[in-house]
Amino acid sequence: MSKEQSAIRTTYFSILSNAGLAIIKGLAGFLGNSYALIADAIESTTDVFSSILVLLGLTYAKRPADKNHPYGHGKIEPLITFIVVAFLVTSATVIAYESILHIQTPHKVPEPWTLLVLGGIIIWKEISFQIVIKKSKETNSSSLKADAWHHRSDAITSVMAFIGISIALIFKEGYETADDWAALFASVFILYNSYLIFRPALGEIMDEHVYDDLIEEIREKSLEVEGVLGTEKCFVRKAGMRYHVDLHAIVDSNITVKEGHEIAHKLKDYLREKLPDLGHVLIHIEPNEY
Template sequence: MNGSKVAFLSVLSNTFVVLLKLIVGIVTGSVAVISEAIHSTLDLVASLIAFFSVRISSRSADKTHPYGHGKVENISGTIETLLIFVAGIWIIYECIHKIVNPTDIELPYLGIIVMVVGAGLNYVVSRKVKKKADELHSVAMKSNALHLLTDVFTSLGVAASLLLVTITGWTILDPIIGIILACYIMREAYKLLKESFPPLLDARLTDEEEIEILRIIEVFKERFIEIHDFRTRRSGPEEYVDFHLVIPSSMDISTAHKICDEIEHAIKIAFKHAQVLIHVEPEEELLKNQPQTH
């Protein structure tokens, strides 16, 4: 199953879960269930964004976009996380309103059943989406998987709150747990925002990733003199790597080209979506640029 089909699967599951939670939330009068319906609605919007962004970002580079369409995924991931923040704020607002104006919950066991069913469905789909996201290095699908997984936890939390309300009769537990869940999903959104937004500003790869790339290049150190001007950045699922490779002045172009091909191939084994650009410099250029000592 390709990325688009997996992303569409999350659209279908979220549509079903949204309708189920919304109907039961209205019937039971539980603000936690209604908050979950709102949360799931934003999950549905996020799934739609992920679905279209995956299709667009997979397009090949063209005349207008010579570096491809990868950043569409980062834009998508950023929008999705902002939607989670909106959901969190709205849930907190509704919960505070419920604390000020408490109401009884009708048919709590119906709400519990729906929350557990929705959690189970989204858990299965989130595992599939996460697996495909890791395969494709898709930040949009990874964001979508997080949406689904947070929905699992929040749904189970709401089920637990409804059960406690039923046992104890303390209706205030419903909005209090709703606020706790809202804070949780906003915290998860912040963590994801730190991953999806920096590539829009061409931030470099992580320290671990750069160290791994440099380690790969170092394997070929006996065949070149040094590297400098090493730079990296991410665009959607792709990593961009470029650096200057200093070779002996006596080395012919064909040999230098072969070394560059081997280095590029080695990097792409570890980073399947890497785009590598190597600028070759003869040793005499390095000596020319070194400061003169007297």
């Protein structure tokens, strides 16, 4: 299975998981008098739509390079990540606003059984996070990573809700709004996670230099190719799940242009064989003396 197919399959898992949990949380929150659970349901609902966007983005990103997109369509991924972050920020804002309204409005203490629902949700969302974040690392997908952090932020809001409802049940009168405060604090965590997701995607769009380990590996592998005496400049930029490389390779200044051309092709093929995550590899030949 290709990386693209693996990422798409993982996104289907996220969509089904979030849809199921949104229904469970919404019903439990309504029947159990817990706005923290309702806030959780709101976030899971936005997660469904954001996961659908991730799916569409991954499907588009796997399209092959064409005349208008010689480097492929991978840049759609960080753009989709920006939209996912917008969903997160929107849900956090709605949760915060509704929490403040509920804090100001007297209401019943949440039902004790809502804690059992939350306990199951927390465990499942953390498992979901681990599954999706593992796939995001395997596929180098920034949008899948954002989807994974949706699961983690959902788990965090559920933990906060669990704490809030526990306080309300233990201390009873006067602490009815504890789960509302929990939802409000959870919205802050969601905003913080939004920044953690947004920052790497911005770096990807801006071709930020953050690939020192990969560059070092490229330099080491280059020296294994016959005729390559060393390397000079090496630039890496990411597009989707692939890394595009511009590399200056040093060769003997006495060889012919044809021989230098052959070394460049061998180096390109060797790097793409040894480092399958590489996309376009552009080799510039430099003489070892002037």
